[in-house]
Amino acid sequence: MLNILLAVIRRDLLLAWRRRTDVFTTLVFFVIVASLFPLGVGPEANLLRTMAPGVLWVSALLATLLSVTRLFAADYADGTLEQMLLSTEPLPLIVLGKVSAYWLVTGLPLVLLAPLLGVQFDLPQGAIGVLSLSLALGTPALSLLGGIGAALTLGLRGGGVLLALLILPLYVPILIFGAGAVGADAAGLGAGAHLLLLGASFLSALAISPWATAAALRIAME
Amino acid sequence: MPQTDSMNSSVKAVSDKLSAAPGGINWFKYASPQTFYPLAGRLIPLFAWPALLLFAVGLYVSFFVAPTDATQGDSYRIIFIHVPAAWMSMIIYLAMAFWCALGMIFNTRLSFMMSQALAPTGAIWTFLALWTGALWGKPTWGAWWVWDARLTSELILLFLYLGYMALVAAMDDPRRADRAGAVVAIVGAINVPIIYFSVKWWNTLHQGASVSMTSAPKMASIMLMGMLIMALAAWAYSIAVVLVRVRAIMLERERNTDWVAQMLENRP
Amino acid sequence: MNWASWGDFWNMGGYGLYVWGSYAVTLVCVFAEVVSVRRQFSGQMVRLLRVRRATVRGAGNETET
Numbered sequence: 001m002l003n004i005l006l007a008v009i010r011r012d013l014l015l016a017w018r019r020r021t022d023v024f025t026t027l028v029f030f031v032i033v034a035s036l037f038p039l040g041v042g043p044e045a046n047l048l049r050t051m052a053p054g055v056l057w058v059s060a061l062l063a064t065l066l067s068v069t070r071l072f073a074a075d076y077a078d079g080t081l082e083q084m085l086l087s088t089e090p091l092p093l094i095v096l097g098k099v100s101a102y103w104l105v106t107g108l109p110l111v112l113l114a115p116l117l118g119v120q121f122d123l124p125q126g127a128i129g130v131l132s133l134s135l136a137l138g139t140p141a142l143s144l145l146g147g148i149g150a151a152l153t154l155g156l157r158g159g160g161v162l163l164a165l166l167i168l169p170l171y172v173p174i175l176i177f178g179a180g181a182v183g184a185d186a187a188g189l190g191a192g193a194h195l196l197l198l199g200a201s202f203l204s205a206l207a208i209s210p211w212a213t214a215a216a217l218r219i220a221m222e
Numbered sequence: 223m224p225q226t227d228s229m230n231s232s233v234k235a236v237s238d239k240l241s242a243a244p245g246g247i248n249w250f251k252y253a254s255p256q257t258f259y260p261l262a263g264r265l266i267p268l269f270a271w272p273a274l275l276l277f278a279v280g281l282y283v284s285f286f287v288a289p290t291d292a293t294q295g296d297s298y299r300i301i302f303i304h305v306p307a308a309w310m311s312m313i314i315y316l317a318m319a320f321w322c323a324l325g326m327i328f329n330t331r332l333s334f335m336m337s338q339a340l341a342p343t344g345a346i347w348t349f350l351a352l353w354t355g356a357l358w359g360k361p362t363w364g365a366w367w368v369w370d371a372r373l374t375s376e377l378i379l380l381f382l383y384l385g386y387m388a389l390v391a392a393m394d395d396p397r398r399a400d401r402a403g404a405v406v407a408i409v410g411a412i413n414v415p416i417i418y419f420s421v422k423w424w425n426t427l428h429q430g431a432s433v434s435m436t437s438a439p440k441m442a443s444i445m446l447m448g449m450l451i452m453a454l455a456a457w458a459y460s461i462a463v464v465l466v467r468v469r470a471i472m473l474e475r476e477r478n479t480d481w482v483a484q485m486l487e488n489r490p
Numbered sequence: 491m492n493w494a495s496w497g498d499f500w501n502m503g504g505y506g507l508y509v510w511g512s513y514a515v516t517l518v519c520v521f522a523e524v525v526s527v528r529r530q531f532s533g534q535m536v537r538l539l540r541v542r543r544a545t546v547r548g549a550g551n552e553t554e555t
Contacts, residue, residue: 148409152402156392166385166406169378170413173420180424197423201416212409219401286493290503297505300512307516346519354512361508459520466527473534477541486542 004089008097009104015074016105022070027109030063034117045122052121053131053182057175059117060110060135061142065164065171068146069153071102072217076154085221092210095217099147099209107139127186134191134198138178141202144209145170151216174201253330255472256481262465270462276455283448297361301445304354306453307347308372310460311379312414314344318386319411322404334400335475337407338390339468343460345383351376371422378417382410396475 016023037055038048075081084094114135118128149167153159181194252258284302291298318337325333355373356366367373386406393399476482493499502509 148405152389152405153392158392162385162388162392165381165388169381169385169410169417172378173413173416176420176424180427184427197420204416208409208412212405216402216405219398219405222398222401285499295505296503297508299502299509303512303516343523346523350516350519353515357508357512361505463523463527466531470527470531470534473531473538477534477538482538483542486538489539 001093004093005097005100008094009101012098012101013104016101022067023105023109026063026067026106027113029066030059030110030113031117033062034059034120038121048121049123049186050183052118052123053127053179053186056114056117056121056131057135057138057179057182060114060139061168061171061175063110064106064139064142064146065149065167066160067106068102068143068150068167069160069163071098071147071150072154073150081217082221085218091214091217095147095151095210095213099143099213102147103140103143107135107143110139111135123182124186127182130185130191130195131182134178134181134195137195137198137202138174141174141198141205142171144202144205144213145174147213148209148216151213151220154217154220174198177201250328250330253328253332255332255335255476256479258332259469259472259481259485262469266462266465269458269465273455273458273462276451276458280448280452280455283444283451288445288448289442294362297358298445300354300358302448302452304351304358305449306456307351307354308376309453310456311344311348311351311376313457314340314347314460315379315382315407315414316411318344319407322407325400326404326408331400331475332472334404335468335471336464338400338403339464339471341383341387341390342467343463345380345387347456347460348376348380348383352380369425371418371425374421374425375418378421379414382414386410 034056037051037059041047041051072081075084085091087094111132114131115128118131123131145167146163148170149163152166153163156162177194177198181191181198184194185191252261280302284299288299288302290296318340321333321337321340324330325337352373355376359368359373360366386403389406390399390403393402473482500506500510
């Protein structure tokens with residue numbers, strides 16, 4: 001089983017490497033969106049510091065949403081997805097592999113880049129650490145849930161916006177716990193509870209998403 | 223109150239009919255559009271007229287029987303719509319998810335038609351809950367919109383409804399639309415308690431002493447009665463409207479079947 | 491009875507806008523939904539009958555050689 005997982009991850013990483021620009025555009029989008037907020041509300045440091053957890057989390061969320069359509073699109077277009085559905089290996093496992101690779105390529109860079117943006121928003125040191133940790137726990141959950149949306153809207157016209165409409169309500173708890181963790185830390189209240197809930201959200205996403213995504217893929221490919 | 227013979231027999235007639243419907247002993251007798259279509263037609267007036275009556279009684283109670291509140295004055299009368307609307311929005315979403323789940327398990331297309339018929343009504347109740355919530359919030363808390371847990375959860379519920387309707391509408395293949403919508407509805411239903419909990423969490427942390435829409439006037443029993451009557455009216459109304467809509471959906475989806483052709487033959 | 495006069499009734503203790511704003515929009519939504527749903531049904535019925543009439547007429551024409 002592990003072999004299949006690693007094989008799928010390795011393949012997707014290789015494919016992503018060949019289309020490196022896609023990864024960069026997602027990152028750049030993250031930075032641009034996060035930078036738009038100060039442009040919209042003004043450079044006053046206190047305001048930005050208070051806004052930072054929410055703004056950075058929403059930007060990460062939108063960046064994930066924008067790129068998650070890529071998860072199955074390429075394989076759908078060239079027929080590989082059909083082969084995956086026909087394979088004897090459990091589809092949820094293949095899905096898990098693809099989502100893992102997707103996170104490594106999209107989510108992890110967000111996690112690594114976030115401290116830089118945190119500095120831009122003048123977040124205190126400790127809060128930046130919590131920000132990275134919350135994104136590290138949260139972005140996998142975002143990727144997993146995004147996979148469900150990507151599978152459901154496979155091949156649909158207007159798919160991207162529809163995907164957002166479908167998945168954003170599911171993202172709300174993760175956003176609340178993630179941004180809340182950073183905010184709580186910045187306020188000196190301790191982020192422990194938030195991070196635990198975030199971890200729980202990740203685990204439940206892990207438990208449900210691969211199967212829901214697999215079901216959605218079968219529905220889309222019937 | 224003493225029951226007359228005619229009341230007994232009419233109750234029996236209804237219960238006989240209901241025991242044959244989905245939920246009764248013969249589970250699958252009415253699970254096909256062919257058998258459910260005429261049943262639904264007969265059920266509509268059974269829910270529509272009581273709905274009208276209950277609504278009239280409810281309106282009377284809310285305006286002429288329930289007294290003016292000490293703290294909120296007469297603005298509290300909005301709860302006679304706001305609370306039933308919120309209840310219906312949640313009940314209908316659960317019903318939607320239930321029918322979707324049934325459809326996935328038993329592969330009955332009528333189940334999917336039911337959930338698609340339920341969605342617009344549920345969305346309208348959700349909108350009304352939000353609208354009346356805003357109109358109640360303004361005189362009570364001074365703002366048209368307060369980010370309290372209940373209202374915010376209702377807003378997200380509206381997004382869930384709209385997402386389901388948008389996804390089903392976006393797909394040309396009805397079978398794919400049925401099943402994809404079912405995944406969305408079921409995943410959404412699983413998430414509703416999580417979302418509600420997280421929004422409550424967010425709300426209490428950010429506002430301390432929370433402004434709560436539930437801290438309505440201490441429920442004098444007459445106010446509770448009015449709310450319950452309106453809730454029953456809303457429930458009966460919703461069933462009637464959904465039955466009409468599901469018949470329309472059945473006609474459209476089953477237009478090429480024999481039973482529809484037969485039914486058209488038998489019409490004047 | 492709660493209201494001394496019709497004026498008091500419409501005024502709702504100063505909250506008339508909010509109370510009637512709520513009830514009015516509710517009535518509009520209910521009315522609109524009932525109308526919409528009935529039109530949806532009758533629209534389908536009309537469409538089906540029209541198709542049936544056309545096919546019957548078409549079949550009739552075919553037999554008249």
